[in-house]
Amino acid sequence: MALPPLSRRGFLTTSAGALAVAATGTSSVSGAQPAISPQITRGPFIYPFRIGEVEAWSISDANSMLGEGLGLMWPEEQRPTMQTVMEAHGEPAAIPLYVNVLLLRRGKEVLLFDAGFGERENPNQGWLYEGLAAIGITPDQVTAGFLSHAHGDHINGFIKDGKAAFPNAAFHVLPAERDFWQGPNPDFSESKRNKKPLPKMVASAQEKFEILAPVTETLRDGDELFDGLVRVEASPGHTAGHCCFRIRSGDDELLHLMDLAHHHLLMFADPNWTIAFDHHPVQAVVTRKKFWAQAAYQHTRCYGFHLPWPGIGQIVSDGSGYRWWPEAWKWVG
Ligand SMILES: [Zn+2]
Numbered sequence: 001m002a003l004p005p006l007s008r009r010g011f012l013t014t015s016a017g018a019l020a021v022a023a024t025g026t027s028s029v030s031g032a033q034p035a036i037s038p039q040i041t042r043g044p045f046i047y048p049f050r051i052g053e054v055e056a057w058s059i060s061d062a063n064s065m066l067g068e069g070l071g072l073m074w075p076e077e078q079r080p081t082m083q084t085v086m087e088a089h090g091e092p093a094a095i096p097l098y099v100n101v102l103l104l105r106r107g108k109e110v111l112l113f114d115a116g117f118g119e120r121e122n123p124n125q126g127w128l129y130e131g132l133a134a135i136g137i138t139p140d141q142v143t144a145g146f147l148s149h150a151h152g153d154h155i156n157g158f159i160k161d162g163k164a165a166f167p168n169a170a171f172h173v174l175p176a177e178r179d180f181w182q183g184p185n186p187d188f189s190e191s192k193r194n195k196k197p198l199p200k201m202v203a204s205a206q207e208k209f210e211i212l213a214p215v216t217e218t219l220r221d222g223d224e225l226f227d228g229l230v231r232v233e234a235s236p237g238h239t240a241g242h243c244c245f246r247i248r249s250g251d252d253e254l255l256h257l258m259d260l261a262h263h264h265l266l267m268f269a270d271p272n273w274t275i276a277f278d279h280h281p282v283q284a285v286v287t288r289k290k291f292w293a294q295a296a297y298q299h300t301r302c303y304g305f306h307l308p309w310p311g312i313g314q315i316v317s318d319g320s321g322y323r324w325w326p327e328a329w330k331w332v333g
Pocket residue numbers: 151153154259305306
């Protein structure tokens with residue numbers, strides 16, 4: 001007699017329940033599913049690695065889904081093709097939101113590249129502070145913060161209790177980014193995003209920049225800081241002052257892509273596809289193509305803020321597009 005197939009949902013529920021039982025050392029005799037502790041469902045979220053002589057960590061700050069799914073992707077008429085690409089790779093037609101914060105330590109220098117969601121009521125966001133604590137780094141040990149752009153998932157974590165979350169850290173940003181948000185009338189006319197939350201978003205970013213003003217140090221495209229450890233690479237489009245950071249130590253290099261990619265498949269399969277959050281979609285495509293072509297040609301090790309955690313990998317040419325090739329998980333000694 002053939003057994004009825006176990007549904008995927010049933011399988012997942014059973015597996016998760018089994019894991020919870022195994023982890024707590026208890027067993028369920030009542031037949032009811034044991035509650036799954038948040039620690040178990042979250043799993044590890046600090047990934048240590050190295051870039052030359054520098055210690056690096058990828059810290060996961062959040063886990064959520066972008067509710068609108070492919071509805072966030074443009075051009076609209078390409079969505080059926082996007083769906084086909086997703087199905088061909090066994091991907092659900094949904095867009096997960098990974099938030100990966102890069103942390104570097106070289107001696108007494110502790111550098112943070114964007115700071116995640118910060119304090120939130122949502123328990124699935126704002127894990128950076130816990131991540132730092134788990135590594136053993138206190139907020140006052142962070143010596144420099146770098147900002148790619150001022151969307152809330154990037155800037156908010158720099159502020160805690162209305163003050164700088166990292167009291168001894170300089171705050172580095174391109175003037176084009178700061179000036180956009182602080183200007184009299186930030187222009188979102190090219191963006192495909194929902195415009196309703198914008199006044200609140202702008203006010204929030206302005207407030208953050210004001211709090212951080214005393215420690216702000218403006219960057220220039222091409223700047224090299226910390227003896228060449230950090231190179232600033234302007235990459236406008238997602239926002240006017242969006243920038244990437246190229247980390248170099250010895251012969252090693254890591255290019256932090258920041259928000260050039262919001263999905264591990266879509267933004268690579270066809271770099272012309274954009275996400276609604278881009279302020280300037282046409283410019284975002286030009287920038288993305290430039291970075292993808294160079295990174296693929298040079299086999300650059302890359303890191304993505306919104307790519308599946310821990311977010312390290314390479315961009316590989318694939319037909320007329322590209323592919324994100326994640327680096328295999330390694331344990332460092
Ligand atoms: Zn982002």
